[in-house]
Amino acid sequence: MRWLFALFMMASPAAALDCGNVEHGGQDYTVCRFDASKADLRLFLNDPGSGKPLGSFRNVETLLADEGLTLEFAMNAGMYHQDRSPVGHYVEKGDEARGVITSDGPGNFGLLPNGIFCIGDGFAQVIETRRYKDDPPPCVYATQSGPMLVIDGELHPKFLKDSESTYIRNGVGVSGDGKTVWFAISEDAVNFHSFGSLFRDKLGTPQALYFDGNISRLYVPGLKRHDGGFPMGPIVGVVAPAGN
Numbered sequence: 001m002r003w004l005f006a007l008f009m010m011a012s013p014a015a016a017l018d019c020g021n022v023e024h025g026g027q028d029y030t031v032c033r034f035d036a037s038k039a040d041l042r043l044f045l046n047d048p049g050s051g052k053p054l055g056s057f058r059n060v061e062t063l064l065a066d067e068g069l070t071l072e073f074a075m076n077a078g079m080y081h082q083d084r085s086p087v088g089h090y091v092e093k094g095d096e097a098r099g100v101i102t103s104d105g106p107g108n109f110g111l112l113p114n115g116i117f118c119i120g121d122g123f124a125q126v127i128e129t130r131r132y133k134d135d136p137p138p139c140v141y142a143t144q145s146g147p148m149l150v151i152d153g154e155l156h157p158k159f160l161k162d163s164e165s166t167y168i169r170n171g172v173g174v175s176g177d178g179k180t181v182w183f184a185i186s187e188d189a190v191n192f193h194s195f196g197s198l199f200r201d202k203l204g205t206p207q208a209l210y211f212d213g214n215i216s217r218l219y220v221p222g223l224k225r226h227d228g229g230f231p232m233g234p235i236v237g238v239v240a241p242a243g244n
Contacts, residue, residue, distance in 0.1 A: 019073070019220050024202045025194055028187040030218060030225075031203070032073055036124040036174075036181050040239040043077060043092050043119065043141040045084075053084040055231030057219040064239060073238040074219035075170055075183050077117065077211055078145040079109050080233025088144025089116055089129075090234060100133050101144065108210065111158060114146020115209045117236075123178035126207040143234045149173070149196035150208040156196060163191040167213035171195065172236075173205030183236070185218045 019032040034041070044060050046053055054060055057074050064071055079087040087109050089100040104110045116132045118125045118139040125137060128148055147156050149171055166189035173182045182203050186195060192210070199208035217227035219237075 019223055022184070022198070022202060024198045027190050027194060027198075029184050029198055030187060030220075030223070031182055031184045032220065033180060033182050034073075034238060036119075036179050037122045039181075041119050041124065041141075041181070042237055042239055043090075043143055044235045044237060045086070045090065045092060045097065045233065053231065053233065054235065055084060056228075057217075057226060057235065060235055060237060065242065068242050069239050070242045071219065071237050072221065072240050073183075075185065075211065075236055076215065076217050076232045077172075077234040077236035078143040079107075079212055084231055084233040086143065086234050088114070088146070089132075089142055090144070091139050091142040094140055098144075100129060102129055102133055108213070109146045111147040111156075113148050113151060113156070114144065115148040115207070116142050116144045117172050117174075117209055118142045120178075124174050124181045125178050126172060126174045126205075126209045128207075143236070145209055145211050147192070147210055148208070149192070149210050150200045150205060153200065153206045155193065155200060159193040159196055160191070161193045163193060166191050168216045169195045169210065169213040170216035170218070171199070171208055171210045173199040173203055173208035175204075176206050185216050 022029045022031045044054050061071050086098050090097045104112045113128045115128050118137055119141040120138050168186050170185040199205045219226050
């Protein structure tokens with residue numbers, strides 16, 4: 001696979017993380033790439049002290065600062081209910097907060113096949129939900145969302161090239177060996193077909209998963225970017241020791 005990343009603006013040795021602008025199909029995206037064997041990648045949902053949803057990048061920053069850590073990258077990571085609890089499967093530090101949901105239903109989450117983003121010890125995977133259910137990998141963290149954007153190198157079969165349903169969208173794709181992870185957010189409103197083709201055709205990921213649309217947000221201090229808005233549910237982040 002030929003890597004065609006356009007002008008990375010930030011590189012962090014601690015997290016093995018690169019972020020920058022990518023153009024595809026006449027649309028602009030911000031894409032962050034990192035080495036899953038080196039980066040400390042985690043999911044965040046609730047404050048361990050109060051049990052209340054963290055809800056924001058700022059609250060995750062504060063939580064980590066108390067541990068002598070810093071947040072180098074973050075993104076909303078899956079759909080959630082009004083109380084900010086995850087719609088689907090969720091695992092944090094090996095503890096399952098919500099089981100796997102395999103049924104279809106209304107909305108993007110129920111547009112099967114959907115999938116699960118799994119973070120393990122030195123690896124990451126995007127796995128179609130029923131495959132995950134049949135043979136779950138050793139995930140330290142996991143979040144379920146949907147629909148799948150790319151499945152075994154092919155776009156989700158229900159995506160329409162000329163669909164007029166467009167939003168700011170974000171998602172994640174992983175290389176076949178589980179070592180390289182790409183997070184992407186569109187800078188303009190795009191449809192599912194356009195967003196999925198970014199992962200399939202530009203980034204070359206065999207599996208990719210949609211996180212959300214409209215409320216999609218990104219946090220990258222190295223790019224001076226901290227998107228605000230309504231409180232979030234699950235958040236994915238790359239963590240590093242403070243002062244690096």
